[in-house]
Amino acid sequence: MNTTIDRVSPEVAVLALDGELDASNYRELIATGSRLYADGARRLVLDLAGLSYMSSSGIVALHSLALVFRGLQPPDPEAGWAAIHAVSADTAEGTLADQVRLVAPTPAIDTVLERTGLKRILAIYADRAAAIAG
Amino acid sequence: MTPATLRIDADVERLKDVRRFVRENAPGLGADEAAVRDLVQAVDEWVTNVIVHGYRGVGGPIEVELLRSGDEIVARVRDAAPAFDPATAPRFDPNLPLERRPVGKMGIHLIRELCDRFEHRVPAGGGNENAIVRSTTAPSRTGGQA
Numbered sequence: 598m599n600t601t602i603d604r605v606s607p608e609v610a611v612l613a614l615d616g617e618l619d620a621s622n623y624r625e626l627i628a629t630g631s632r633l634y635a636d637g638a639r640r641l642v643l644d645l646a647g648l649s650y651m652s653s654s655g656i657v658a659l660h661s662l663a664l665v666f667r668g669l670q671p672p673d674p675e676a677g678w679a680a681i682h683a684v685s686a687d688t689a690e691g692t693l694a695d696q697v698r699l700v701a702p703t704p705a706i707d708t709v710l711e712r713t714g715l716k717r718i719l720a721i722y723a724d725r726a727a728a729i730a731g
Numbered sequence: 732m733t734p735a736t737l738r739i740d741a742d743v744e745r746l747k748d749v750r751r752f753v754r755e756n757a758p759g760l761g762a763d764e765a766a767v768r769d770l771v772q773a774v775d776e777w778v779t780n781v782i783v784h785g786y787r788g789v790g791g792p793i794e795v796e797l798l799r800s801g802d803e804i805v806a807r808v809r810d811a812a813p814a815f816d817p818a819t820a821p822r823f824d825p826n827l828p829l830e831r832r833p834v835g836k837m838g839i840h841l842i843r844e845l846c847d848r849f850e851h852r853v854p855a856g857g858g859n860e861n862a863i864v865r866s867t868t869a870p871s872r873t874g875g876q877a
Contacts, residue, residue, distance in 0.1 A: 619779070620782070650750065712844050713825055714825025714826060
């Protein structure tokens with residue numbers, strides 16, 4: 598998978614994903630997004646138009662970045678989830694993580710997002726401009 | 732409609748080869764495009780589980796066999812990891828809010844959604860054999876047009 602960063606403003610970064618996102622590369626995506634947050638980005642637009650496949654490891658990456666852009670620690674996927682409870686006790690539950698926005702997933706990836714409940718967490722936009730502006 | 736077999740060492744870098752194997756061989760066994768797509772995802776999810784959880788990242792052999800049985804495609808995944816029946820895994824709840832969701836645990840959930848049956852047995856020599864079974868022509872469960 599290739600990633601292309603477009604820093605459209607100090608607050609907003611667009612990360613375009615191209616290829617296949619699976620267990621071999623999802624940690625790189627978490628690391629790349631986390632660096633953008635550390636560098637001051639507060640909105641991450643993930644352009645999925647060029648992504649042809651995403652496994653549940655990719656869902657883990659999107660979930661982790663949603664937490665990072667809320668200012669929380671990205672959980673270790675192997676560490677169980679007691680740690681997530683610990684850092685999130687005072688945050689609002691059940692709301693969209695508006696800081697991370699998804700653009701133009703293929704129908705197959707859209708269904709994976711739906712079946713894993715991620716669409717209840719992250720908003721999906723038809724195109725990049727809408728996700729940047731909205 | 733000859734069965735096809737792929738043998739790999741348990742390494743996440745080989746997952747792309749597993750997906751290519753299913754994409755290239757399932758059509759010849761009669762799977763339509765929707766069935767191929769669902770099988771690619773289900774097999775990838777299970778082999779990932781075997782690599783990461785079964786072998787705990789230390790490696791080991793994995794064999795994927797694709798065959799036709801009646802009007803179904805069967806993907807048999809064999810490994811030499813400690814016996815584990817995915818039917819005993821906790822159910823994943825996609826309705827939990829962000830902060831209360833476990834990170835991960837979704838692979839087995841997706842396999843159950845994408846395929847008709849997911850069956851585990853311990854072969855005589857030990858290890859695991861999991862069969863992922865899907866109709867050759869049922870409508871796609873990964874959505875969209877084939």
